[in-house]
Amino acid sequence: MARTLLSDEVWNKVRDILPGKEGDRGRTASSNRWFLEAVLWIARTGSPWRDLPAEFGRWHTVYIRFSRWRSKGVWQRVVNALAGETEIEHVLIDSTIVRAHQHSAGASKKTGRKRSVVPEVD
Known part of the structure; x- marks a missing residue:
């Protein structure tokens, strides 16, 4: 079994904002x-x-559920509920503060060949 990353204190802050609680429409989530x-x-x-x-569980099932929660705004609610929670803030980084290297950001590649400049000798 994997080591848990989520303390009881953090879990208690988010469990009531997650879909699938008893009384919510649809299927009740047990996990x-x-x-x-x-x-x-x-x-x-x-x-x-x-x-x-x-x-x-099956990675694809977990991914599909993650994607559904993303489209429903669940992850934004989780981030808002845990703002300032130092225990997991390293995981909940807002993408507006992360800078990508130019090569990962879709910058154009230089197509010409670089040639070294050989100085002329008199």
Whole structure:
């Protein structure tokens, strides 16, 4: 079993804002905490979804649920609820403060060949 990244204190701050609670429309989620652990594992390790350990469930199922929550604004609510929570702030980095290297940002590649300049000798 993987080491948990989410303390009881942090879990208590977010559990009531997550979908799938008793009384919510649709299916009741029995594993919101474990799912959140899976997403934190991905965020912390930087691994691709396919490398998610099997103990978290099928990677594709976890990814689809992550994607649905993203489109419903659930992750924004989680970030807002945990603002200033030092325990997991290293995982919840706002993309506006992260700068990418120019090569990862889609900068044009120089197509011409570089030639060294040989100084003329008199």
